[in-house]
Structures are given as C-alpha cells and as structure tokens.
Amino acid sequence: MQKFAEIVGVANVLTDAADMAPYLTDWTGAWTGDAAAVVRPGSTDEVAALVLAAREAELPITVQSGNTSVAGGSVPGAGKPGLVLSMSRLNRIREIDSAARTATVDAGVVIEALQTATAEHGLDFPLMFGARGTAQIGGALATNAGGANVLRHGNARDLCLGIEAVLPSGEVVNGLSGLRKDNTGYDLRHLLMGSEGTLGIITGAVLKLVPTPKIRAAAFVALSEMDAALDVLNALQDATGGLVEAFEWLPRETVEAIRAHDPALRAPLEDAAETGILVELASTRPDDAATDESGEARLQSLMLATIEPLMERGLIVDGFFATSEQQRLDLWRLREAVLETIVAHGPFVALDVSLPLSAVPEVLRQAQPLAEESGLKPLLVGHLGDGNIHYAVVAAPGQTWDPETVRSFSDRLTDLVTAYGGSYSAEHGIGRAKAATLAKRKDPAQLATMRAIKAALDPESLLGRGILFSEV
Incomplete structure (x- = not known):
C-alpha cells in the first residue's frame, strides 16, 4: 500500500477492518464485499x-460515491479484495456561472450541498430524491439517477453538459467545455453516464441549472382508480403549460405503513386514498406567484380550477391542498419516508421497473395476485408521471421470508413487465443485484455491443468487477 499512500497520503489509505467497514456494505445492508484498502483521492490527478x-x-x-445505491453497485464483491476508491474528498464546487446557468463541480459534491450553493444565486440543480443529502454528483451521473421531478427536468444525464473522467488506462478525458452543441464524434459523456463506474471514473462535471421557482403548489388527491391517472396528469399539464414537476403515486397500503413506522407523519386525507397522488406544480413566473382577488397565489388557483372539473367528472374523489410551505414539506416528508419504512420491515426486495404510461394500471392489477400467491406484501410507490414504479415486497403478515420464493416472484414480475414493453431497471441501475438478469434478458446484440465497449476501454476489467457483468 506504500505506493497508494505516496499518492494520496497515509491518512487517506484505510486498511484497518473497522475503518473500512462503512465502505464495504451498501446502504440497504444486502451487499457486503472485501477490499485490500479504501483510498480517498483529492484530485483528478x-x-x-x-x-x-x-x-x-x-x-x-x-x-x-455516497454509497446510497440500492442495487449493490457501490460496494466491492466478496472474495477478491481490490481497492474501493472513495470520491468523498473530491468535493469542490469549482464554479457557478449564473449567466450561463451552469455549475462545474467535482464528482464528490453532495447533491444537496450543490443545491444549497446554487440557491444563493437564485438557481437550482433539479435532481430530487430522498438520498440527495448523501448521494454525490458522480454516483448520480454514473447510474443516471432519476427521482421525483424527472417528469419535467429529466434524469441525471439530461442535466449534464460535460464530464471529466479517468479511463482505465489512466488517461484523463477532459470534456468540461459545457457546450450545448458539439458534434465532433462519439459522445463519451453519454457513454460514461449510466455505465456505473465500469468504463471510467467520473471526476468532474458541468451541470445545467434552472431558475429557482417563485411559487410551488402542492396537493394530495385521491383518484377514483389508477386508470384515471393519465387523464388527471394530462389535464394539469395542458392547463398549466407543462408546469407539473412531480406526480407521485402513494397507495393506501404504503401510506398506512409509513404512518405505522412514524406516527408523527400525518395522513393527508381523513379517508385513506386507495390511489393517492402527490402532485406539485412549480413556476418561475412572477405572475403565477402573485395573489389574485381571492388572496391565493395564481398558480394555486389554477391548480384548483383544473382539479374541480376533474372532481365533477369523478376522476378525483378527494383532495388536500397545501396552503403553506410547511404543509407542502409535510407532504414530501411522507413521500420520502417510503424507503426507510420498507427497510424497517426487515428483509425486502425493491424492484425498480418502468412501463409505458398506459400499461401501468394493468400490470399492477396482474402483479397483485402474483405477490399474494407468494406470501408477499407489496409496498409500492411510483414516479407515475414517467412510468417508474418501485415495486417493493416484504413478507406478508404471518408469512416467512423465503429467498427462493422471492426470486421466483421477481422473475414472474419481470416477465410481466417485459411483456408490456417495460424495463426491469428504471433508475436504480443494474449494479450487482441485476447483473444476472441483464445477462439473461438483455437483447443479445445490445449485450454483445456492451461487452465490446467494455473490452475496448477496460480489457483487464480493472473497474467495477461484477457490476453490470456478473461473470467479470
């Protein structure tokens, strides 16, 4: 380890078992590996x-990065110790360009820290998910992370204008120009994003920023049925000119589980919604933030005016409308408590699937009896606006958790999702958890192309062994 200590300093080469332990087990506790050392570089060089x-x-x-992966892609494998390269010290915000609305950052910058810094400039980095207080930019880009407002702003790759990275050869790719148009050959930026650290090590990025909204309007509405969701979403988008930032599905069983785990969190509606939707609009227009003759912000009035006829049509049967910032934040605390609640139930599997929007209701209907037959209780949540459903299962009351039964259910659910043109990995990546699934289910030509790219850039399989490709 002497050579590594010469590069980063003795204090940044961890070899003691206790010191390394936090880096060797993932956030869920499901994946633990081995390492000869954890090294913490402080620069791209x-x-x-x-x-x-x-x-x-x-x-x-x-x-x-922040070790918030739920697919096992942030920790090493077992039995073949190598290095864990922690990006935690690469945490500089290099520049915030208010005029260009970009931020140039190190890969180890925590997402929430960037959002706090950009807020001082009246700007926001609009990547929103529960782990943003720990997750880092490099990991978000490497996994093409999503979140609650993909509907409006896209995944992580849609928010990135340039990347700096170290290839397995040790060469540095410097693509931090931040150009919005650059057709000078293969786009290495997009190749590295979503590659989960198997083709190169992202060390820096130029990111898009957006103006901080001047007004947000949030509500929790109960739909008559899941099939009404698209009509409600489209009506809100049409009436507001595309101002819907989030359209989050929280069914009754999930809300009840959250409140049982944390009774301090209030249910938005007195009568539990079988199909509950947390919807949020956001606008940067001063006119939308201005109050109308009723004393309400115009965006809130527009939301109400759009929802009222939907209630008259029976598509929405009940609703709670946040009238203060605290009420809005309380709705989001409920939403962001989902994963913590699932983990508290004990053993679980969180299947991260995406579907064509019109197929979501039917797939959910067919999946329910499959879970019941397997002795499993679904705890579901979804970014319904973009078709991403987090289908987590725990043991049903009175049932024993059986890994083999769970694997069988996971296969059957994946078959169902695939039959409707969906994906078995929407925003969590493949990691180690789905490497075997990828090998089995990926289109052969696409898989062969992926292997060829991996072999060309990393012939020795130096980076991310066992991630994406289970046999390397």
Whole structure:
C-alpha cells in the first residue's frame, strides 16, 4: 500500500477492518464485499495516478460515491479484495456561472450541498430524491439517477453538459467545455453516464441549472382508480403549460405503513386514498406567484380550477391542498419516508421497473395476485408521471421470508413487465443485484455491443468487477 499512500497520503489509505467497514456494505445492508484498502483521492490527478498504480498491482477498483445505491453497485464483491476508491474528498464546487446557468463541480459534491450553493444565486440543480443529502454528483451521473421531478427536468444525464473522467488506462478525458452543441464524434459523456463506474471514473462535471421557482403548489388527491391517472396528469399539464414537476403515486397500503413506522407523519386525507397522488406544480413566473382577488397565489388557483372539473367528472374523489410551505414539506416528508419504512420491515426486495404510461394500471392489477400467491406484501410507490414504479415486497403478515420464493416472484414480475414493453431497471441501475438478469434478458446484440465497449476501454476489467457483468 506504500505506493497508494505516496499518492494520496497515509491518512487517506484505510486498511484497518473497522475503518473500512462503512465502505464495504451498501446502504440497504444486502451487499457486503472485501477490499485490500479504501483510498480517498483529492484530485483528478490523484485518481489517474491511483488507476495506474492499481493496474501495476493488479488490484481491481470499485468506485464509490455516497454509497446510497440500492442495487449493490457501490460496494466491492466478496472474495477478491481490490481497492474501493472513495470520491468523498473530491468535493469542490469549482464554479457557478449564473449567466450561463451552469455549475462545474467535482464528482464528490453532495447533491444537496450543490443545491444549497446554487440557491444563493437564485438557481437550482433539479435532481430530487430522498438520498440527495448523501448521494454525490458522480454516483448520480454514473447510474443516471432519476427521482421525483424527472417528469419535467429529466434524469441525471439530461442535466449534464460535460464530464471529466479517468479511463482505465489512466488517461484523463477532459470534456468540461459545457457546450450545448458539439458534434465532433462519439459522445463519451453519454457513454460514461449510466455505465456505473465500469468504463471510467467520473471526476468532474458541468451541470445545467434552472431558475429557482417563485411559487410551488402542492396537493394530495385521491383518484377514483389508477386508470384515471393519465387523464388527471394530462389535464394539469395542458392547463398549466407543462408546469407539473412531480406526480407521485402513494397507495393506501404504503401510506398506512409509513404512518405505522412514524406516527408523527400525518395522513393527508381523513379517508385513506386507495390511489393517492402527490402532485406539485412549480413556476418561475412572477405572475403565477402573485395573489389574485381571492388572496391565493395564481398558480394555486389554477391548480384548483383544473382539479374541480376533474372532481365533477369523478376522476378525483378527494383532495388536500397545501396552503403553506410547511404543509407542502409535510407532504414530501411522507413521500420520502417510503424507503426507510420498507427497510424497517426487515428483509425486502425493491424492484425498480418502468412501463409505458398506459400499461401501468394493468400490470399492477396482474402483479397483485402474483405477490399474494407468494406470501408477499407489496409496498409500492411510483414516479407515475414517467412510468417508474418501485415495486417493493416484504413478507406478508404471518408469512416467512423465503429467498427462493422471492426470486421466483421477481422473475414472474419481470416477465410481466417485459411483456408490456417495460424495463426491469428504471433508475436504480443494474449494479450487482441485476447483473444476472441483464445477462439473461438483455437483447443479445445490445449485450454483445456492451461487452465490446467494455473490452475496448477496460480489457483487464480493472473497474467495477461484477457490476453490470456478473461473470467479470
């Protein structure tokens, strides 16, 4: 380890078991691996030097950002110790360009820290998910993370204008120009995003920023049935000119589980909604933030005016409208407590699927009896506006958790999702958890192309062994 210590300093090479432990188990506790050392570089040059030293020592590297992965992609495998390369020290916000509305950052910058910094400029980095207080930019880009407002702003790759990265050869790719148009060949930026640290190590990025909304309007509405969701979403989008930022599905069983886990969180409606939707509009227009003759912000009035006829048509049967910032935040606390609630139930599997929007109701109807037959209780939540359903299952009351039964259910659900043109990985990535599924289900030509790219850039399989490709 002497060579690594010379590069990053003795204090940033961890070899003691207790010191390494937090880096070797993922957030869910489902994946634990082994490492010869955890190294913490502080610059892109140090990352490049570490890659060369690791190649010479024939030690594979697992790149780790905030270690918030739920697919096992942030920790090393078991039995073949290599290096965990923690990006935590690469945490500089290099520049915020208010005029261009971009931020140039190190990969280890925590998402929430960037959002706090950009707020001082009246801007926002609009990537929103529960782990943003720990998750880092590099990991979000490497997994093409999503979240609650993909509907309006897109996934992580849609928010990135440029990338700096270290390749398995030790060479540095500098693509931080921030150009919005650059047709000079293969786009390495998009190749590295979503590759989960298997093709290169992202060390920096130029990110798009958006103006901070001047007004947000949030509501929790109960739909008559899941089939009404698209009509409600489209009506809100049409009436507001596309101002819907979030359209989050919270069914009754999930809300009840959240409140049982944390009774301090209030249910939005007195009568539990079988199909509950947290909807939020946001606008940067001063006119939308101005109050009308009723004393309400115009955006809130517009939301109410749009929802009222939907209630008259029977598509919406009840609703709670946030009239203060605290009430809006309370709705989001309920939504963001979902994963913590699921983890508290004990063993679980969180299947992250996406579907064509019109297929969501039917797939959910067919999946329910499959779960019941398997002795499983679904705890579901979804980014319904973009078709992403988080289908988590725990043992049903009185049932024993049986891994083999769960694997069988997961296969059957994946078959169902695939039959309707969906994906078995929407925003969590493949990691280690779905590597075997990818090998089995990926289109052969696409899989062969992925392997060819991996072999061309990383012939020694230095980066991310066992991530994406289970056999390497």
